[in-house]
Amino acid sequence: MQIQDDYELLDSGNGQKLERFGTVILARPCAQAVWEPSQPALWESASATFDRKDGLNWHGRERLPEEWIVTVRGVRMRLSTTDFGHLGIFPETLDLWQWIAGAVRQGAVAHGEAPRFLNLFAYSGGATLAAALAGAQCCHLDASKGMVEWARGNAALNGLEDSGTRFIVDDVSAFLKREVRRGRKYDCVLLDPPSFGRGKRGELYKVEKNVQETLDLVRQVLSDTPLFVILTSHTPGFSPIVLRNLLEQTFGKGTLTCGEMLLHGGQEVLDLPSGTWGRWEANKSQI
Template identity: 45%
Template sequence: MYVARDWKDYELIDTGAGEKLERWGDVILRRPDPQIIWPLEKETGKWREVHGHYHRSSAGGGEWDMKKQLPDRWTVSYDKLKFHIRPTNFKHTGLFPEQAANWRWMMDKIAAANRPIKVLNLFAYTGGATVAAASAGADVVHVDAAKGMVQWAKENLALSGLSDRPVRFITDDVFKFVQREERRGNKYDAIIMDPPSYGRGPGGEMWKLESSLYPFLESCMKILSDNPLFMLVNSYTTGISPTVLNNMLSMTVSRKYGGSISAGELGLPITTSGMMLPCGILGRWES
């Protein structure tokens, strides 16, 4: 398991009965998590003193019950990186803190390369990986189909004091963007992707991970440089094993470039119990 241990502005305080208790800066939130199938031992103290509690609806979706007044958004820091946090209608906050394990890894890889590195971040959301890669000195192209998420990512880059870095923000269907980059002859030294289980592009394009991921990886192979540094695939799709990502990377990038592959779970430490919460999977290829 790849564990994001070095947060100061985020803490997974406790878990149980399908919910997690988190600290985001000075704000305490209570949110559902389908991985938490063990009981809640004591619903006392901070569990009852939250700023906001997200309740799922039996009809689907859910809503926030705000117990205390919150600003529209606030800021958390990871190392020198800064991010805006805002509770959304879909329980998320705009950041997945477990991804810090990947941010640290890619920052170290880029800094140690001692050469210019061009990174492509696909399904890039609010830009955690974009900000991390830019902070390490990479040129970055950030692509997401949701205009609002791209704007949020721009704000995170500025918040981190990196507006002068060479970062391009693009709102587009990632599959079509990669195909156009191939036709243009553009190449990248590193590719990051965090594909959803299901999705639609701006023109209604359908994405289903089980049928779309492998052909998409094959397309990405065509825009890797002759000397690539890494490829990172994240997944939060239920039922997909890290071994699946390992196998796909073995059949694509490793077959052509050699290198090494590592795959496993992403996790967060739980303060109260000392246990780990699994938060998705990853597959990493590196030269």
């Protein structure tokens, strides 16, 4: 089933969000949507719903295609429902994809060559593919073999199977330490560390304990002409200022910005915050 429609937030409220992915409309939990829905009748159009009331439950999952394809921000992505309620895309990151693509194009002009982009905790590859389509040399890393294969399949959907993108299944810390020893460098880095996770060999990752070490390793693999480092988070308490402070302490002088990741809909639809981001950009004198 192939669909050529963008993502859209249709409504939110009462602890839920209503989203359209192509022709598939889904209602899923969203704790921060504490207000009332703006369009209650619209929720009846949901193709399926997911909740966590008594475990993890899809309702109407049998009505959904086993998988389908959407195009968002010029990137084609394969979607499929998972037992945890995920689909293979986090729409709140779409604005970051667009910014990364623009920064890669500008960096190519400034450097005279394709920037080297590293995506850590990279999931199904949306940001990697946005960067690759913009001309970056990409390295995509995740500890889940299944997610890396999903990302590799998405690359093929975008005609990027021969782009030279490196798809790697590994623990982030182990990978970065090897890259430091090898002297391999990157011009741009995106990382979305989990609140809690395990690496390829069961290595435990807790963001409060490990994020500083991860950032220190990222600093060691940055090139002499870096473009940016973006840190994102869905961890409660990791506000935009927390991310900005971490980046400033680790990478020093540069342009620092931060904010909330948002789900967007039509003009009458309330923006829905879903995580935070911080960005460090090198000063032009550093490029």
